[in-house]
Each structure stands twice: as C-alpha cells, then as structure tokens.
Amino acid sequence: MKAVRVGLLGFGVVGGGTAAVLTRNAQEIARRAGRGIEIVKILARDPAKPRAVALPPGRMTREADEILKDPTIEVVVETMGGIEPARSYILAAIAAGKHVVTANKALIATCGNEIFAAARARGVVVAFEAAVAGGIPIIKAIREGLAGNRIRGVAGIINGTCNYILTEMREHRTEFTAALKQAQALGYAEADPHFDIDGIDAAHKLTILAAIAFGIPLVFEQVYIEGIRELETADIVYAAELGYRVKHLGIARRGAHGIELRAHPVLIPQKRLIANVDGVMNAILVSGDAVGSALFYGPGAGAEPTASAVVADIIDVVRTLTTDPGLRVPHLAFQPDALSDGPVLGMADVETACYLRCEALDRPGVMADVTRILADLGISIEAILQKAPEPGAHTVPVILLTHSVREAQVDAAIARIASLESITGKIRRLRVESFA
Numbered sequence: 001m002k003a004v005r006v007g008l009l010g011f012g013v014v015g016g017g018t019a020a021v022l023t024r025n026a027q028e029i030a031r032r033a034g035r036g037i038e039i040v041k042i043l044a045r046d047p048a049k050p051r052a053v054a055l056p057p058g059r060m061t062r063e064a065d066e067i068l069k070d071p072t073i074e075v076v077v078e079t080m081g082g083i084e085p086a087r088s089y090i091l092a093a094i095a096a097g098k099h100v101v102t103a104n105k106a107l108i109a110t111c112g113n114e115i116f117a118a119a120r121a122r123g124v125v126v127a128f129e130a131a132v133a134g135g136i137p138i139i140k141a142i143r144e145g146l147a148g149n150r151i152r153g154v155a156g157i158i159n160g161t162c163n164y165i166l167t168e169m170r171e172h173r174t175e176f177t178a179a180l181k182q183a184q185a186l187g188y189a190e191a192d193p194h195f196d197i198d199g200i201d202a203a204h205k206l207t208i209l210a211a212i213a214f215g216i217p218l219v220f221e222q223v224y225i226e227g228i229r230e231l232e233t234a235d236i237v238y239a240a241e242l243g244y245r246v247k248h249l250g251i252a253r254r255g256a257h258g259i260e261l262r263a264h265p266v267l268i269p270q271k272r273l274i275a276n277v278d279g280v281m282n283a284i285l286v287s288g289d290a291v292g293s294a295l296f297y298g299p300g301a302g303a304e305p306t307a308s309a310v311v312a313d314i315i316d317v318v319r320t321l322t323t324d325p326g327l328r329v330p331h332l333a334f335q336p337d338a339l340s341d342g343p344v345l346g347m348a349d350v351e352t353a354c355y356l357r358c359e360a361l362d363r364p365g366v367m368a369d370v371t372r373i374l375a376d377l378g379i380s381i382e383a384i385l386q387k388a389p390e391p392g393a394h395t396v397p398v399i400l401l402t403h404s405v406r407e408a409q410v411d412a413a414i415a416r417i418a419s420l421e422s423i424t425g426k427i428r429r430l431r432v433e434s435f436a
Contacts, residue, residue, distance in 0.1 A: 004037050014130070100115075155253075156274075215333065
C-alpha cells in the first residue's frame with residue numbers, strides 16, 4: 001500500500017521533533033499504522049537553515065500553497081503556533097479535504113468550535129493530542145479510555161514554566177523574578193513569558209480538557225485566569241509551614257449549579273501526589289464516577305515528548321482514512337449534537353477554602369478585629385499562623401486558613417479587613433484544594 005503523504009506547516013522545535021520521530025521510527029510506525037508515513041513538504045521561514053534532521057532535497061518551501069493545494073498530500077500537520085496564519089491554513093486544508101493534526105492549544109481553545117464544525121462538514125479529522133500536556137496522552141485517555149465515566153472534575157499542573165518557577169521558589173527560596181530569569185536561561189520560559197506566567201497557556205489547555213470531559217463547547221472566554229506573577233516566596237514558605245505546597249493548576253469541576261473553569265495558584269496538602277510534581281513536569285488528576293481518581297504524569301513540553309503526541313495523532317488519522325466519518329471518535333468526545341451549553345460559574349459563586357495573609361500592626365486587639373470580621377461574614381477559620389515581628393519592624397504577618405466558603409464572602413472579608421487602620425499593605429489570597 002502506498003505511503004501516506006504528509007505536509008508539515010512549521011519546522012521549529014515541535015516540527016523538527018516530529019520529523020525526527022517519524023524518520024527514526026519509520027518502520028515501527030508503519031507497522032502500527034498499516035502504511036508508511038512520509039513527510040513530503042515542509043513550510044519553513046528559512047528553508048536553507050541547517051537542520052538536525054536529514055531530509056531529501058526539495059522538501060522545504062516558503063509557500064504554504066505547495067502543501068495546501070497539493071492533491072496528493074492527505075494529512076497536514078500544523079506546528080507553527082499562534083492564531084494566524086495557522087487558523088487560515090488549517091481551514092484551507094480542511095476545505096481541500098485534508099485531515100489535520102495540530103499541537104496548537106491557543107488555536108483550538110479559541111477557534112476550535114469553528115474548526116471542528118468545518119471538519120465535520122467536510123468529513124475530515126482534526127487531531128490535537130499534542131495541544132495539552134505534551135507527551136501525556138491525556139486527551140485520548142479522557143475521550144476514549146474513560147468514555148464510560150461521568151467525569152466529575154479535572155485538575156492539573158499543565159504549565160511546566162510555572163511549575164519550575166514555583167519549585168525554585170519553594171526549594172531555594174528564590175524570589176519570583178530571579179526564578180523566572182533562571183527558567184529563561186534554561187530554555188523553560190520564553191523571552192516574553194506572558195502566556196505562561198499569567199496563566200493564559202494553562203487556561204487554553206483547561207478549556208480543551210473541560211470540553212472533552214463534560215461535553216461542552218470550547219469556552220475560553222469564560223475561564224477565570226490568574227497567574228503567578230504576584231506570588232511572593234513568603235507565601236510559599238508559610239504554606240509549607242502549614243503543610244501545603246503551592247502549585248498553579250487548571251481546574252474544571254462539575255457541580256450542582258454549573259461548571260467551574262479556573263486557572264490560578266492553589267495550596268495543596270503536601271501528602272497529595274500532585275503536590276509532589278516538581279520542575280517542568282506536568283500532572284493531571286481526573287475524577288470519574290466509575291474509575292475514581294486517576295493521575296497522569298509526564299513531560300508537558302519539549303521537542304520529542306510533544307512530537308510523540310503529534311506522531312500518535314498522525315497514526316490515528318492514517319488508521320481512519322478509510323473509516324466512515326460518522327463512525328469516527330468525535331473531536332470533543334461527545335457527539336456534536338449532544339454538546340451541552342451548561343452554565344459556567346462566575347468566581348463569586350465558586351466555593352473553596354482560602355489562605356489569607358496580611359501585615360498587621362504589632363499591638364493588642366488586631367487579631368480579634370480580623371476574626372470578628374470573618375465570623376460576621378460566616379467564614380470559619382481552620383488555622384491561624386502569627387509570626388514574630390522582625391527586629392525593628394512594627395508589623396507582623398498574620399496567616400489564616402479558612403474552611404470552604406463562597407468566593408463572594410471572601411471578597412467582602414478582604415475589603416473589610418483591608419479597611420482596618422491596623423492592617424497595612426495588600427492582603428494576599430490563595431485558594432486551597434484538598435483533593436480528598
């Protein structure tokens with residue numbers, strides 16, 4: 001049987017890794033797919049640039065149309081990243097009847113509904129395993145391996161840059177700015193780290209996970225997003241004294257009144273497995289009614305871990321080339337006409353335990369004022385940690401852990417505590433998840 005001809009859009013880290021894996025493991029891949037898979041054309045900014053992967057001459061091009069308009073190319077693999085021109089190229093490939101594999105989480109999270117509708121109308125597949133958690137096959141696990149479950153929630157460390165920075169801040173008491181510079185020096189963070197440290201990358205991935213877990217459309221604009229830029233090492237140290245570790249998580253949870261979609265820093269009990277995932281590694285906890293809790297762990301980025309997912313998608317596409325479109329696994333796990341527009345809760349209605357830290361004047365009665373405000377608002381305290389003042393300081397840090405409470409109540413408490421004459425500076429608030 002003739003080899004399947006593939007066109008590759010983008011030849012950076014992921015594109016190069018994909019070509020390397022397909023070349024190195026060609027025989028094994030053909031045995032799995034039932035046919036050979038050959039990259040016949042690659043779109044690159046600089047076709048003359050030396051590459052680590054040896055390619056036959058004539059494979060490189062600067063013209064996307066050499067891939068999109070070539071009728072012999074059956075599968076287009078997009079590894080460019082960003083929204084445009086990736087969106088236009090993918091829609092053009094779909095219109096031409098080509099199957100698509102993409103690692104582009106931002107594109108799927110923000111334009112996926114449009115792309116999947118176009119693919120269904122044309123009868124082609126769009127595969128996107130590499131868009132979430134790099135080398136961890138989490139999309140296939142939820143969409144297929146856990147298809148018999150009613151998924152209750154998904155929570156994950158899904159941004160390796162944030163996890164590396166938080167690990168450095170905890171283990172070495174490095175301040176955020178220094179930890180970020182170290183991550184950039186090691187290649188774990190981009191020169192412009194905004195998408196990572198401000199939580200946007202995690203929110204893109206969470207949007208995709210929530211859609212396949214709950215059967216809802218992709219609703220990136222409804223995700224609550226908070227990054228790690230404002231975190232202080234002191235809070236990580238105090239959290240450790242209370243028996244917690246701070247991680248940046250994407251959390252999707254189904255409740256009686258709606259779905260929670262949020263990406264922000266979280267305190268997790270140190271004894272939980274997910275709390276002990278350090279460095280640039282990713283981990284995703286899935287809770288289902290039949291399976292219980294399952295933790296998926298592995299590399300969330302990198303050339304070949306991500307290429308592992310891209311190549312797996314290419315193999316899946318090749319296997320389905322002769323399959324009736326109506327018999328294929330749906331893009332978002334649920335049949336398109338069965339997707340639900342269930343409500344997404346605003347943060348004011350989300351309930352979590354909270355960590356609060358404030359700087360208080362070192363004088364009698366201050367703690368009583370703070371606890372009275374919490375009591376008046378129906379907020380129960382689980383633990384209090386009051387530190388001794390530094391030599392010469394007039395304030396002391398006061399740390400409180402609350403029991404589970406609506407976010408709106410905590411917002412009101414923070415406003416009232418901040419108005420006390422005895423409280424100075426900003427009140428720090430982090431959410432707490434026990435994963436019991």
